[in-house]
Amino acid sequence: MTLTTPMSPDGPPSVRIRDLTVVYRTAAGELPAVRDVSMDLAPGTVTGLVGESGSGKSTLALSLLNAVQPPGRISAGSVDIGGLGDVVQLRGDKLRQARGGQIGYVFQAAQNSLNPLKTVGKQLLDLGRSHDVKDLRALVAEARDLLARMGLDGARVLDSYQHELSGGMRQRVGIMLALVLNAHVVVLDEPTTALDMITQANILEIIREIHAERGLTTLVITHDIGVVAEVADEIAVMYGGRLVEQGPVRAVLGDPHHPYTRGLIQAIPRLTGDIDEAQALPGRPPTLTTIPDQGCVFRSRCALRMDVCDTVDPLFQSTGDRMVACHAVAPAATFTTTTSESEREMTPSRAWSGIGSGRREPAADGDGVVARETNEGDSA
Numbered sequence: 001m002t003l004t005t006p007m008s009p010d011g012p013p014s015v016r017i018r019d020l021t022v023v024y025r026t027a028a029g030e031l032p033a034v035r036d037v038s039m040d041l042a043p044g045t046v047t048g049l050v051g052e053s054g055s056g057k058s059t060l061a062l063s064l065l066n067a068v069q070p071p072g073r074i075s076a077g078s079v080d081i082g083g084l085g086d087v088v089q090l091r092g093d094k095l096r097q098a099r100g101g102q103i104g105y106v107f108q109a110a111q112n113s114l115n116p117l118k119t120v121g122k123q124l125l126d127l128g129r130s131h132d133v134k135d136l137r138a139l140v141a142e143a144r145d146l147l148a149r150m151g152l153d154g155a156r157v158l159d160s161y162q163h164e165l166s167g168g169m170r171q172r173v174g175i176m177l178a179l180v181l182n183a184h185v186v187v188l189d190e191p192t193t194a195l196d197m198i199t200q201a202n203i204l205e206i207i208r209e210i211h212a213e214r215g216l217t218t219l220v221i222t223h224d225i226g227v228v229a230e231v232a233d234e235i236a237v238m239y240g241g242r243l244v245e246q247g248p249v250r251a252v253l254g255d256p257h258h259p260y261t262r263g264l265i266q267a268i269p270r271l272t273g274d275i276d277e278a279q280a281l282p283g284r285p286p287t288l289t290t291i292p293d294q295g296c297v298f299r300s301r302c303a304l305r306m307d308v309c310d311t312v313d314p315l316f317q318s319t320g321d322r323m324v325a326c327h328a329v330a331p332a333a334t335f336t337t338t339t340s341e342s343e344r345e346m347t348p349s350r351a352w353s354g355i356g357s358g359r360r361e362p363a364a365d366g367d368g369v370v371a372r373e374t375n376e377g378d379s380a
C-alpha cells in the first residue's frame with residue numbers, strides 16, 4: 001500500500017551530536033548522566049542504542065528533542081539535525097514545532113501513555129491543532145493510512161479509547177502519533193518492552209518497513225541486544241553516561257571490541273546450546289553519584305583493567321570499522337602499521353583471549369603490556 005506522505009524530497013536527515021553533556025541536579029550538586037557524547041546517526045539508518053538501566057540512554061534520546069526536563073539540563077554540546085540546525089539552541093515556538101513536526105518520539109511504555117479519557121482520534125486532533133495543522137481531514141486520512149499500514153482498522157482505532165486496545169495496538173498508535181506530522185527523525189524508546197514475543201517481532205518488522213518506506217533516520221533505545229540485532233543497521237553501546245562502542249551491527253555483535261559490549265553479549269541466554277554459556281556481567285552499573293569523574297567508567301567491572309584506566313579517560317576513537325573507548329583496544333593506526341608477529345598480537349581479539357574461554361582475569365602478560373604501551377603512546 002502506498003503512503004500518502006512520500007519520502008522527504010531532501011532524503012532522510014542526518015543527526016550529528018557533538019560533546020553533549022546532560023546533568024541532573026542532585027543533593028550532591030549537578031552530576032552528568034550523559035558526558036561528552038559525540039555520535040552521528042547516518043541518514044536513513046536505524047541505530048540501536050543499548051546499555052543497562054541508568055546508562056543514560058533515555059537522557060541522550062530526550063536531548064535530540066531538547067526535551068530534558070528539570071532537574072536535568074543540557075549543560076554543553078550540540079545536536080545538529082539536517083534541515084533544523086542545532087536543536088539545543090531552539091526555543092519557544094520553533095522548538096514546539098520541531099517536536100513531533102520533524103522529530104517524532106515514541107515514549108517508553110507508549111502502550112500506557114495515551115490519555116485514557118479521550119479517543120485516539122480526539123488525541124490526534126489535539127496534536128494537529130497544537131501544531132497548527134490547517135487540514136485536519138488530511139491529517140485523519142494520513143493517520144488512518146498509517147494505522148492500516150501497520151495492520152489495523154484505522155477508523156475503528158481512531159474511535160477507540162486506550163482501554164479498548166491491546167498493548168501491541170497501543171504501541172502502533174504511539175508510532176502513528178510520532179509519524180503523522182511527517183517527522184523524519186524518529187526516536188523509539190523501548191518500543192517492544194512488555195509485549196509478547198510474536199507482537200514484538202511484528203512491531204520490529206513494522207518499524208523496519210516504515211523506516212525504509214518513509215526515508216527516516218531512526219534511533220531505537222533498548223536494553224535488549226536481540227532487538228538491535230533484529231532491527232538496526234548500527235549499534236551504539238552506552239555505559240555510565242559514555243558511549244563505549246559504536247559501529248555496524250553485524251561487525252560489533254560478531255566481534256565486540258569493548259569489554260562492556262562483550263559482557264552484554266555474553267549475558268544473553270541462548271535458546272539452543274548450553275544454558276550455562278550465558279554469563280551475567282559481574283557487578284552493577286554505576287549511579288549518578290558513583291560514576292567516577294576520571295578514568296574509564298567501566299573499570300570497576302572490567303577484566304582488562306590496567307593502571308592507566310584509573311586516571312585517563314579512554315578516547316572514543318576509530319579502530320577501523322567502528323569507534324571504541326578502551327585503553328586495551330588498539331586504535332586504527334596500529335592495525336594499519338603492524339607487520340611483525342608481536343605487533344599483530346595487539347589486535348583486540350588477542351586481548352580478548354581470556355574472556356571467550358570464560359576466564360575472568362586480564363589477558364596474558366604479553367597482550368596486557370603491549371596494549372598498555374600502545375595506549376600510553378596515544379594519550380601522550
Ligand SMILES: Nc1ncnc2c1ncn2[C@@H]1O[C@H](COP(=O)(O)OP(=O)(O)OP(=O)(O)O)[C@@H](O)[C@H]1O
Nearest residue numbers: 024033052053054055056057058059060071287288
Ligand atoms: N529526573 C531525574 N533526576 C535525577 N536523576 C535522574 C533523573 N532522570 C534520570 N536520572 C539519572 O540519570 C541516569 C541516566 O538515566 P536514564 O533514564 O537516562 O538511563 P537509561 O539508560 O535510559 O535507563 P533505563 O533503561 O532504566 O530507562 C541514571 O543514573 C538516572 O538515575
